[in-house]
């Protein structure tokens with residue numbers, strides 16, 4: 001394999017020299033540029049496997065270079081070299097498409113890891129490159145919304161920016177986080193999932209950052225924290241809104257400095273773990289109420305991924321039900337394949353699923369256990385009555401007030417049209433034979449974002 005080539009852009013000649021030597025030790029050949037113009041000339045002529053750029057350059061901003069590379073040479077991963085403590089530029093760089101950042105003075109160990117990840121993205125380190133993580137569970141669904149999410153996950157897997165996943169319970173937030181990990185350069189590292197709400201408050205810091213022996217009663221030996229366990233992999237902070245404010249400060253520091261200080265330790269330990277966090281709560285509201293630090297929200301929410309509720313994409317329900325049923329039945333080896341009757345599928349499509357895909361799984365699991373024949377019927381589903389049922393046009397439940405039923409029908413038809421047109425409002429309004437203005441009015445009235 002040819003030597004990997006890096007384009008390094010910085011206006012400090014000394015730093016350029018240092019980076020060049022460090023990269024050479026990693027068998028990476030560096031081409032250096034002091035200005036944006038010079039960097040652009042190199043890009044036109046050469047073939048690069050990665051680019052490191054400073055933020056402030058004499059003739060412009062490194063952000064412009066990141067954007068340009070993203071548009072013209074999307075295969076080149078770019079990392080930003082930021083001034084010490086300047087998290088704003090790191091966040092701006094990642095929002096613009098940088099895959100990671102390293103702050104000055106450059107920690108050579110972190111730089112080495114960063115370059116290693118970048119080269120994996122470019123296929124320079126071929127070991128298990130074909131393990132693309134597509135053997136595990138996949139995000140199923142044929143709706144445009146799901147298709148968009150799968151595409152976004154492929155993109156997100158290529159960089160290191162913190163991702164914040166929102167969505168109701170059971171919408172697949174953890175599954176999405178696992179897929180981002182499995183398709184990214186850190187897939188050989190571990191995926192460590194932690195439910196922040198489930199750890200007792202007085203243990204949360206020791207769990208996340210580790211502790212030294214004797215640092216508190218019960219600390220009988222040194223303990224590694226989850227951050228360290230996720231070294232070289234991904235740390236998934238589920239229900240991040242449940243972290244106590246004092247821990248939020250430490251988390252902020254850990255993300256910013258890429259290092260943690262175990263409880264009772266004198267020194268910080270460098271950690272390189274990708275942070276993905278999730279919450280079913282509205283974090284903006286938590287920030288407004290003073291329960292979540294704004295600066296931490298800003299750092300973890302560099303890129304937001306919203307997992308839609310199942311009732312927002314009813315056309316995914318039949319396929320999901322079918323696949324999940326197959327998966328569940330295959331776990332019970334001797335069981336003949338079961339199918340769902342047309343009425344059962346119809347009932348599922350009408351149901352509002354407050355617990356989303358997890359609830360669908362539970363319903364099918366129960367049906368599988370209770371059903372004696374080979375076909376699951378409506379009665380085997382034991383669907384609970386919900387307050388706001390998603391209803392279909394041909395089966396209005398007469399026990400629900402008419403206004404409510406009509407509203408649900410309207411919402412469902414609009415969502416279907418939006419979904420079918422990839423959320424193009426003009427096309428959806430045509431499909432629904434209404435004016436775009438009328439569609440906008442209805443979207444606002446029905447609370448559809």
Ligand SMILES: Nc1ncnc2c1ncn2[C@@H]1O[C@H](COP(=O)(O)OP(=O)(O)OP(=O)(O)O)[C@@H](O)[C@H]1O
Nearest residue numbers: 137138139140168169170171172173174175357358
């Ligand atoms: N699109 C999907 N395709 C296939 N399975 C899915 C999909 N979405 C979710 N699931 C499955 O549904 C279950 C719940 O998903 P997951 O745990 O990822 O949800 P979550 O949003 O993290 O839930 P919570 O907020 O309660 O932690 C899992 O078994 C997951 O595999």
